[in-house]
Amino acid sequence: MQNIENELKELIIDSLNLEDIKPDDIINDEPLFVDGLGLDSIDALELGIAIKKKFNVVLDGDSEETRNHFSSVKNLAAFIASQVDGGR
Numbered sequence: 001m002q003n004i005e006n007e008l009k010e011l012i013i014d015s016l017n018l019e020d021i022k023p024d025d026i027i028n029d030e031p032l033f034v035d036g037l038g039l040d041s042i043d044a045l046e047l048g049i050a051i052k053k054k055f056n057v058v059l060d061g062d063s064e065e066t067r068n069h070f071s072s073v074k075n076l077a078a079f080i081a082s083q084v085d086g087g088r
Contacts, residue, residue, distance in 0.1 A: 001077055001078065001081055004077040004080055004081055005028055005073050005074065005077040006023060007054070008051075008073050008076055008077055008080070009023035009026045009073060010023055011047070011050050011051065011054055012026065012032075012037075012047060012073075013026075014050075015046055015047060015049075015050035016039070016043050016046060016047065021037075026073060027073075028072065028073045028074040028077075029072050029073075029074045030072060030073075031071060031072060032070060032071065032072060032073065032076075033070070033071075036072075044061075044070060045061070047070075048061065048070075051076075051080070055083070055084060056084075057079075057080055057083045058083075
């Protein structure tokens with residue numbers, strides 16, 4: 001799981017062009033949106049596309065469950081791990 005969390009942090013930084021942020025600056029259980037990292041809905045769309053490309057995971061943008069997955073790196077990594085492991 002730690003590997004996925006680290007990969008996600010790198011993906012967030014790269015796909016959203018967050019030049020002044022390092023992976024260690026992103027706390028695993030800190031909110032990604034509004035408070036915490038301060039991402040917005042456009043960032044969510046871009047990140048969703050990047051996650052789909054990198055991890056081959058399908059996300060439903062209108063789902064409350066998806067909003068919960070996107071609440072933190074920790075939750076997002078757990079979701080990706082369940083999809084990758086469940087798909088094998």
